[in-house]
Amino acid sequence: MGFIDEINRRRTFAIISHPDAGKTTLTEKLLLFGGAIHVAGAVKSNKIKKTATSDFMEIEKQRGISVATSVMGFEYDGYKVNILDTPGHQDFAEDTFRTLTAVDSVIIVVDSAKGVEAQTRKLMEVCRMRNTPVIVFINKLDRPSKDPFDLLDEVEEELKIKVRPLSWPIGNGPQFKGVYNLFDESLYLFEPSKQVLEDGISIKDLNDPALAEQIGDESADMIREELELVNGVYPEFESQTYMDAQVAPVFFGSALNNFGVKELLECFLKIAPSPQPSQAEERVVDAKEEKMTGFVFKIHANMDPNHRNRLAFLKICSGKFQRNTNYLHVRHGKNMKFSSPTAFMAEKKSIIDEAYPGDIVGIPDTGNFKIGDTLTSGEKLNYKGLPSFSPELFRYIENADPMKSKQLAKGIDQLMDEGVAQLFTSQFNGRKVIGTVGALQFEVIEYRLLHEYGAKCRYEPINLYKACWLESNDKEQLEDFKKRKLQYMAKDKFGRDVFMADSAYMLQMAESNFKNIKFHFTSEF
Numbered sequence: 001m002g003f004i005d006e007i008n009r010r011r012t013f014a015i016i017s018h019p020d021a022g023k024t025t026l027t028e029k030l031l032l033f034g035g036a037i038h039v040a041g042a043v044k045s046n047k048i049k050k051t052a053t054s055d056f057m058e059i060e061k062q063r064g065i066s067v068a069t070s071v072m073g074f075e076y077d078g079y080k081v082n083i084l085d086t087p088g089h090q091d092f093a094e095d096t097f098r099t100l101t102a103v104d105s106v107i108i109v110v111d112s113a114k115g116v117e118a119q120t121r122k123l124m125e126v127c128r129m130r131n132t133p134v135i136v137f138i139n140k141l142d143r144p145s146k147d148p149f150d151l152l153d154e155v156e157e158e159l160k161i162k163v164r165p166l167s168w169p170i171g172n173g174p175q176f177k178g179v180y181n182l183f184d185e186s187l188y189l190f191e192p193s194k195q196v197l198e199d200g201i202s203i204k205d206l207n208d209p210a211l212a213e214q215i216g217d218e219s220a221d222m223i224r225e226e227l228e229l230v231n232g233v234y235p236e237f238e239s240q241t242y243m244d245a246q247v248a249p250v251f252f253g254s255a256l257n258n259f260g261v262k263e264l265l266e267c268f269l270k271i272a273p274s275p276q277p278s279q280a281e282e283r284v285v286d287a288k289e290e291k292m293t294g295f296v297f298k299i300h301a302n303m304d305p306n307h308r309n310r311l312a313f314l315k316i317c318s319g320k321f322q323r324n325t326n327y328l329h330v331r332h333g334k335n336m337k338f339s340s341p342t343a344f345m346a347e348k349k350s351i352i353d354e355a356y357p358g359d360i361v362g363i364p365d366t367g368n369f370k371i372g373d374t375l376t377s378g379e380k381l382n383y384k385g386l387p388s389f390s391p392e393l394f395r396y397i398e399n400a401d402p403m404k405s406k407q408l409a410k411g412i413d414q415l416m417d418e419g420v421a422q423l424f425t426s427q428f429n430g431r432k433v434i435g436t437v438g439a440l441q442f443e444v445i446e447y448r449l450l451h452e453y454g455a456k457c458r459y460e461p462i463n464l465y466k467a468c469w470l471e472s473n474d475k476e477q478l479e480d481f482k483k484r485k486l487q488y489m490a491k492d493k494f495g496r497d498v499f500m501a502d503s504a505y506m507l508q509m510a511e512s513n514f515k516n517i518k519f520h521f522t523s524e525f
């Protein structure tokens with residue numbers, strides 16, 4: 001198969017949802033179709049139970065699971081599918097944000113009884129920033145659900161994207177009879193006890209008496225009426241508006257019952273984008289360019305604390321990646337080659353000789369990589385990662401064992417490279433502040449510093465509201481601001497100036513007193 005064919009047949013995506021909406025279940029069903037797993041239950045739920053915030057075994061287990069399920073590749077119908085897993089726990093939202101930089105599209109799972117939930121809204125913001133095409137799967141129709149029109153309104157309003165249903169549910173809960181698939185114009189009947197996949201019944205014309213024969217007069221009348229409304233309200237599906245991230249196609253089904261999943265997958269493969277151009281700081285790189293380029297979007301520490309080996313996840317953006325070939329590590333300005341890059345097929349990790357755009361390659365690493373690092377065939381390119389978001393929680397981190405200050409510094413440095421949390425260094429007194437999305441990260445850091453680096457840390461409270469990255473064309477005012485607010489100024493890990501506002505009020509005051517400075521909650525603008 002030629003290089004271009006290899007690219008065209010790749011689909012690299014992530015499934016995102018609020019915890020419990022059914023992401024793990026859907027992933028598992030997709031893997032079953034791909035023959036990547038053979039029994040249900042093989043995919044471990046990649047989540048930390050809410051009660052387990054202090055259970056470090058649980059965190060360790062989670063880390064193990066998330067290596068195994070970080071990337072799941074399989075072949076289906078001539079396509080090479082790469083599913084990138086994202087942690088469900090909201091304290092690890094940063095991980096998910098970064099993973100979203102490595103995908104070409106996203107499937108969003110929504111619980112049909114709960115509708116759009118908080119975590120989904122947040123993740124959708126990232127998709128919107130990057131113009132990532134999304135498909136929505138409304139799950140759990142076998143349970144009493146909200147009205148489908150209400151659900152669609154909710155998706156449009158909460159996720160700020162237009163929708164176009166491509167399937168339509170017939171009833172829900174105990175009365176759930178199936179879906180009419182508008183994409184292939186077929187009726188799919190639901191039988192809860194039966195997980196055997198039945199082919200759809202082709203019904204191109206809804207006035208076909210076959211419809212009522214299958215689902216009864218009443219349901220047939222209802223669906224005719226509803227679909228008339230659907231076709232009146234929502235514009236025809238066009239793949240371009242989906243690709244442009246303007247419109248999200250919507251499917252209804254029940255992942256647990258493997259209902260609606262195959263149709264979702266088959267439509268997805270047809271309409272979802274193959275590897276797209278990637279934006280580097282210098283230029284846009286087309287996936288079909290021959291020279292290899294890629295970036296690291298995730299780093300995973302080894303489970304074995306005695307070996308400080310890590311696995312860097314490299315997303316191939318262009319060209320063919322080859323084993324034992326020299327590539328430029330752009331930040332270090334040095335060539336490196338890799339003798340044992342791994343690919344993730346099904347549940348197995350195996351050494352590969354080559355990989356194509358859209359693929360994820362695991363590179364064993366002893367500390368050379370940071371999240372966001374770019375590898376190329378020689379060009380000095382820097383892929384734009386995702387901006388840093390202001391953390392929600394902040395604490396001073398201090399050394400609790402004076403004999404181990406080197407270990408502590410190294411540990412903090414490496415954990416920040418992995419993206420466990422963000423580090424800010426005060427410009428005023430040099431103290432280090434750790435910023436996180438959730439409280440769990442502080443525990444993870446303390447635990448890992450001790451177990452992997454033999455270092456002891458101690459946290460001290462600091463009262464901060466937000467970290468703000470500064471933008472201004474008015475150099476004078478910016479310098480003036482930095483001087484006056486020195487106490488509140490810090491550097492992020494890239495050496496950028498950050499204003500650590502201690503309250504919303506303080507920020508408001510700064511904004512009104514320094515009109516030529518913009519205060520951003522993200523590091524790229």
Ligand code: GDP
Nearest residue numbers: 017019020021022023024025140254255256257
């Ligand atoms: P995640 O947190 O989004 O990964 O959600 P899971 O896939 O772990 O699912 C959460 C719970 O919902 C589990 O108990 C699933 O068995 C259940 N579930 C998932 N899909 C369905 C469905 O279609 N119908 C019903 N009734 N339950 C489902």
